[in-house]
Amino acid sequence: MDKKPIIFANWKMYKTVEESVRDSLKIDSSIRNPHQVEVFILLSYTSIYAVSQALRGKSVKVGAQNVFWEDSGSYTGEVSPLQLKDAGCEYAMVGHAERREIFGEDYGMIARKFKAVMRHGLIHFLWVGESEQERASGKTEEVI
Template identity: 40%
Template sequence: MRTPCFIANWKMNKTIAEAREYLQAVEKRWPQLPGAPWETIVAPPFTMLAPMADFLKERPLQIGLAGQNVHFEERGAYTGEVSPLMLRDAGCRHVIIGHSERRTYFGETNALIHKKIGGALRAGLIPILCVGETREEREEEKTGEVIERQIREALDDLRPGPSDWIIAYEPVWAIGTGLTPQPSEAEEVHRRIRDFFRSLSKEEEADTPRILYGGSATEKNIAAFMEEADIDGVLAGGASLFAESFCNMIDLGVKAKEK
């Protein structure tokens, strides 16, 4: 069984003091969370990574840290950028790459995302690759075609193993809108992604990366998503900004997956 994974993407929110308060609230709730295997990762703004890593070293919390973005070079004259080695040094094991907001607001292409994945892998980071379709692409029934192209071009000549990265399916039209696909619709896309990876290996039962759902995931709908066979967890945005809400999502999600 693939280990459920819950990722909190804070985007451009919180201060260092607020991050500390958040982790203290999670620490109080931690003993009440399920004992079954699961993984949780927090992706805060860059300024909080090192302070949060220091805080977590002194606590029993099993929380990983992820960067929200990364440059593909280790060092150089790239003002304002953060390298994979810097993320590792700050305490990260994962990094989000290709989030829809990076693609939409900052013009990131599949080719650039490919370079970032390569840089992350070379530095020993686990990429969390985000893929998803726009409303127009969905209405034109191009969801599968768009996502397979995003994955294929992001991979190109790279061939990471199943445990070397994570896929997050985030329908662009659902990000921050409160709109969500039906769990069965999301499951259909997740299954297609999993089948796509198996087609690359030419083995019907080959191991595949964990595939998470992202796109207005909340404590109200997470159980329904997690009950689906191919949904291995969630990449949460707004709902993850509140410690109690995110803990509820973990609790409900793990229990739903155990059914």
């Protein structure tokens, strides 16, 4: 069985809502054989709803760059799996090296996020990997 190539575009904090919609539609229209490749765009929270609406019925899939482990509560600035689904998101990434390095997310936090994503039926991407410094010092295999 042939495996489809998978392409991820993690736009991080680089695009406005308008730019995200425009560029996601450009990407979608450039895919010649949508049954031969899977394309995921991982967006900031502010763009998820607009992009998911713009891509409705198209081949590019919409994912979130992060998620919180609780469904609701007093967690200022966080977004729950329920809120992501409500915005049209079907995929969520957890465990990105930047989240671990910059925000101090540890494996316990990542596990809680991963379980929350699974509990709500979002398709999950669990990132594992090394930091730039760990890669440069030859510790990639040890870290993974």
